[in-house]
Amino acid sequence: MKRKRGEGELNGKKGMAGRLLAAGLLIATCLGGVTPVPAAAQPGMDCPEYFFNATDANDFFFGRTDRHFTQGLRLSLVERRFNKKRPDYDSHIKDNCTSERLPVRISRGVAGFFTGLAHKIGEATLEKGLGFEFETASFIVGHNIYTPEDLSKTGLISRDRPYAGWFYIGFGFFDENKRQVLEWDDVSVLDSVEIDLGVIGPASGGERVQRTWHELIDDEDPKGWHNQLHNEFALLISYDRKYRLPLWKEDGILPAGDWIPGGGVALGNVFTYVALGGIMRVGYNLPADYGPPRIRPGTQGSDFFETGAGRDRKRLMAYLYMGLEGRAIAQNIFLDGNTFRTSHAVNKRYLVGDWQFGGALAYDCIRLAYTQVFRSQEFKGQFEPDVFGSVTLSVRF
Numbered sequence: 001m002k003r004k005r006g007e008g009e010l011n012g013k014k015g016m017a018g019r020l021l022a023a024g025l026l027i028a029t030c031l032g033g034v035t036p037v038p039a040a041a042q043p044g045m046d047c048p049e050y051f052f053n054a055t056d057a058n059d060f061f062f063g064r065t066d067r068h069f070t071q072g073l074r075l076s077l078v079e080r081r082f083n084k085k086r087p088d089y090d091s092h093i094k095d096n097c098t099s100e101r102l103p104v105r106i107s108r109g110v111a112g113f114f115t116g117l118a119h120k121i122g123e124a125t126l127e128k129g130l131g132f133e134f135e136t137a138s139f140i141v142g143h144n145i146y147t148p149e150d151l152s153k154t155g156l157i158s159r160d161r162p163y164a165g166w167f168y169i170g171f172g173f174f175d176e177n178k179r180q181v182l183e184w185d186d187v188s189v190l191d192s193v194e195i196d197l198g199v200i201g202p203a204s205g206g207e208r209v210q211r212t213w214h215e216l217i218d219d220e221d222p223k224g225w226h227n228q229l230h231n232e233f234a235l236l237i238s239y240d241r242k243y244r245l246p247l248w249k250e251d252g253i254l255p256a257g258d259w260i261p262g263g264g265v266a267l268g269n270v271f272t273y274v275a276l277g278g279i280m281r282v283g284y285n286l287p288a289d290y291g292p293p294r295i296r297p298g299t300q301g302s303d304f305f306e307t308g309a310g311r312d313r314k315r316l317m318a319y320l321y322m323g324l325e326g327r328a329i330a331q332n333i334f335l336d337g338n339t340f341r342t343s344h345a346v347n348k349r350y351l352v353g354d355w356q357f358g359g360a361l362a363y364d365c366i367r368l369a370y371t372q373v374f375r376s377q378e379f380k381g382q383f384e385p386d387v388f389g390s391v392t393l394s395v396r397f
Contacts (some may be wrong), residue, residue: 030365030395047097050111051078051304053394057295061389062372066219067149068161068386069375071210071294076172077305078138079115107397114139118171126173136328140170140196144295145206146334159381160321162344163228165206166270168198168236172303173311181243187377188244190290190302194237194293200270200333201231228342229333235269240264240300241289242278250284255319258286264300269339271297274366277354283319291321292360292369293390299325299356301369307374308364317362326353335379342378346379358390367394 011134047289057072059065083089099105112347118137126132148160172194181187198204207225238380242262261278271373277299280292291301307317335347358371 009194019050027313032397034252046082048082048093049080049304049396050108050115051394051396052076053081053293053392054112055293055295055304055390055392057373057388057390059386059388061391062387065149065387066149066151068378068382069388070145070147071213072142072144072390074140074142074293074295075140075187076171076293077114077139077275078305079112079119080136081119082135084135093268097142104347111397118173121195122172122173122193124384131186132173132191132193133212134173135191136174136304138170138172138174140172140194141168142170142196142198142295143167143204143209144207145210145219147210147222148224151220151224154223156227156344157224158344159346161335161346162337163206163222163225164200165202165204165209165228166200166234166334167194167204167206168234170194170196170236174302174304181245184245188287188290190242190244191239192239192300194236194296196234196236196268196270198234200338201229201297203231205348227258227344230338230344232269232333232338232340234268234270236266236268236296238264238266238271238296242250242274242300244287244290246286247280251257255280255283256286260290262299266297269331269394270333271329273297273327273329275325275327277323277325279323279356281319281321283317283321284384285314285317285361286319288314288317288362289360289367291323292347292367292390293356293370293394294390297327297352298373299323300352303394305396307362307367308396315364315369317360320357320359322357324353326351332378346381347375347381352376352378362394368392 034138053076055074076221115137118139121297122134124136144166146164148157150157157218175191177189178186218297219244240262242260245259247257247259259280263276266273279299281344288307289302289305293303294299306313332348335346335348353376356371356373360369369392372386375386
């Protein structure tokens with residue numbers, strides 16, 4: 001039975017109110033729960049830090065095109081440990097890192113359950129099997145939606161990309177270190193590995209999400225979802241490395257500048273590609289992060305940042321940035337179609353590039369970032385680049 005519009009709007013408002021309430025509670029926990037490193041803490045052994053990141057990428061921002069990569073949502077919980085290899089690590093955490101505030105203990109307890117699972121998976125696989133050591137791990141939930149340009153047609157649009165949804169759960173692992181690079185000494189280097197497991201097809205819920213959202217905002221009903229890709233298990237394993245190279249330092253009110261080149265590879269039936277690119281930033285307190293998080297594929301920042309509480313940390317970070325990334329693509333299931341079944345597919349382009357610009361602002365335990373992306377044509381028969389924006393809210397608690 002078709003739901004009445006009034007009921008859909010009411011449920012949508014309730015859902016939006018719930019999300020705003022949850023975000024408000026987390027920010028309140030952030031503002032009331034960040035404390036300096038306890039005096040009893042041992043030298044060189046700080047308390048773990050927890051982060052929540054919410055990234056929403058949508059072609060509604062700026063471009064308002066409603067086509068191709070039309071929406072993506074990525075949520076992550078991050079636990080950043082320090083000196084976790086020390087034999088007294090657990091006792092140190094118990095004696096020195098327990099907050100007296102109940103909301104903070106609950107938030108960290110919930111986050112620690114999921115990030116602790118990520119740490120155990122990484123230690124059993126990456127550390128023992130490949131020697132990749134890390135102190136920061138994340139638990140990720142994501143959902144992407146892809147559509148052709150014309151949503152009014154019920155028949156298959158053979159020259160445009162397929163309808164598809166992708167739901168995934170992921171685990172991320174980060175290793176940050178210092179090394180010499182060319183003439184730069186003590187360069188910050190960030191290695192990251194991410195493993196995403198999920199499903200593509202009707203089971204991902206892409207059709208339901210888009211139709212519910214379009215009904216909520218009284219937009220056009222997409223009529224071609226019965227042509228979407230079939231259900232398929234989705235695997236994506238990615239590795240990225242980036243270097244944070246200072247170009248000039250802050251001087252009074254004059255901002256600093258840096259360059260963050262990097263590259264990566266992705267393997268799986270979702271994407272298989274090699275990427276190379278980087279960003280340039282101008283602003284204040286640039287060492288606080290490596291750029292904002294992004295939904296793949298695209299230039300990746302960091303799911304954590306360093307402002308506010310802690311040794312020698314500035315409370316404010318602000319910057320503008322611009323960047324490029326090029327990818328050589330061997331597999332893109334959202335263009336190539338299903339791996340093991342016949343489905344709608346288009347002829348993809350093997351070289352795709354992103355041009356992006358944006359900015360980030362952080363104060364103490366909150367970071368807000370925006371990125372505008374212009375993506376070159378991804379398949380033959382596409383005559384215009386895709387344009388979409390990405391907003392990220394990050395909270396340390």
